[in-house]
Amino acid sequence: MYAFKLEPQVSAEEYLERERTAEHRSERIDGVIVAMAGASVEHVDIVSNLLGALQPLLRARGCRAMANEMRVEVLGGHYLYPDLVITCATRTYADNTLDILTNPEIVIAVLSPSTEALDRGRKFLLYRQITSVQEYILVSQDRALVESYKREANGLWTYRSIEGLHDTLRLEFLGAEVPLAEVYDGVFSDESRDPA
DSSP, X not given: OEEEEEEOOOOHHHHXXXXXXXXXXXXXXXXXXXXXXXXXXXXXXXXXXXXXXXXXXXXXXXXXXXXXXXEEEETTTEEEOOSEEEEOSOOOBSXXXXXXXXXXXXXXXXXXXXXXXHHHTHHHHHHHTSTTOOEEEEEOSSSSEEEEEEEOTTSOEEEEEEXXXXXXXXXXXTTEEEXXXXXXXXXXXXXXXXXX
């Protein structure tokens, strides 16, 4: 999902001024602007499937999900675009423009070859700095594999791997479950792509 076109460091203020009028989205990580490219059809299908599966569960709990376009702020002037964010608390924003969420509770990223290292590494470290984030979910797009990180009461993170179309993703914070068959509906054209 990234072109990995990096621009020299710019201030957070300059980034926001440019980003709010930009034709294409960019993130600001460690002061560097990272341009984002379009997503694969599998990526788009997975995000759509997740959103569709989660909506009734979220509505019943008074929670909201936002996909792709909601920028999230991390202290230190980092600005990221998760594939999906979920909030159950009253949403808080960085300013009156209402385009920078500051209190996501669940962050979901769909992995791609060009983003996987960043999503697993630096971005996970950044999301962990947001005290409201309780779960970080990584969704593979080339096989039925979802990895879940949950913040425990002691501040440590626990890891769970959910694999195979017959398995179920449990979102602990919501007390909700989503079958992986729903997450990957229409993504795999035959069993050879997902032997699990």
